[in-house]
Amino acid sequence: MATxxxxxxxxxxxxxxxxxDGRRHELIDGDHYVTPSPKSRHQxxxxxxxxxxxxxxxxxxxxRVLAAPMDVVLSELDVVQPDLLFISAARASIISEKNIQGPPDLVIEILFETTRRTDEITKRKLYERFGVREYWIVDPELETVKVYQREEREIPGPDAIRRGGREDLAHMVGGRGRELMRLDHL
Structure with a gap:
């Protein structure tokens, strides 16, 4: 990740x-971040x-659920390409031909060695600032998912869910559905 x-x-x-050039380019507060293409486990x-x-x-x-590469334009100085994102039908108007204009309802970032700090700190703060309702940080190495949900003004600490656990993530889209995904499916 570029400094x-x-x-x-x-x-x-x-x-x-x-x-x-096959690498992921992003802007966060006007700073240019470059990430190499991900490894096979990540994909x-x-x-x-x-x-x-x-x-x-x-x-x-x-x-809609969309996968990278897909530009999410949060502001003139903030353009990111989350690994996965969800936009509710009620907010479908933010999907344009070229990009997403505004914060998705759910953003998912999958960690790898060069993105860990940016995904866990910098992007979490960015997504909080722009009103992303829910943010998942998937760690294939530790086999965990940290789930941050926006409540009123800020995203609280994560609920950590480990691989093989029986916890469900049904709250992903407003509490709909049971046992949406268990980590033993990853």
Whole structure:
């Protein structure tokens, strides 16, 4: 992950000029972050989660589940590409032809060694600031999911869920559905 340069602030207009080089480019508070392409374990977890969540959401006509690369434009200085995101049917208008214009209802980031600090600290604060309702941090190495839910003004501490646990994540889309996903499916 590139170290941000506090003297240079990039905008969405600058972002559109970044090279299409197979790496993930993001802007957080105008700082340019570059992440190498993820490893196979990361992609397998992402694929499994996408399949499970898409099926759940589609069957109930709750909205859309989208996977990276998909630009989420939070502001002129904040453009991210979450691994997975959910947008409720009621908020479908934020989906444009080119990108997502505003905060998704759910953002999922899957950790790997170069993104851990950014995903757990920087992006969590960013998503909180822009009103993301729920944020999951999936850690394939520790086999955990940290679930942050927005309550009123801030996202509280995480509920950690471990692989093989019987806990369900039915609260993902407003408490609908039972046993949406168990971690032993990852």
């Amino acid at each position: 941000p340069n506090p003297q240079v602030k990039f905008t969405y207009e600058d972002y559109l000029l970044f090279p299409d 397998m977890v992402s694929s499994n989660l996408h399949r499970i969540l898409s099926s759940f959401v589609h069957d109930r006509r709750l909205g």
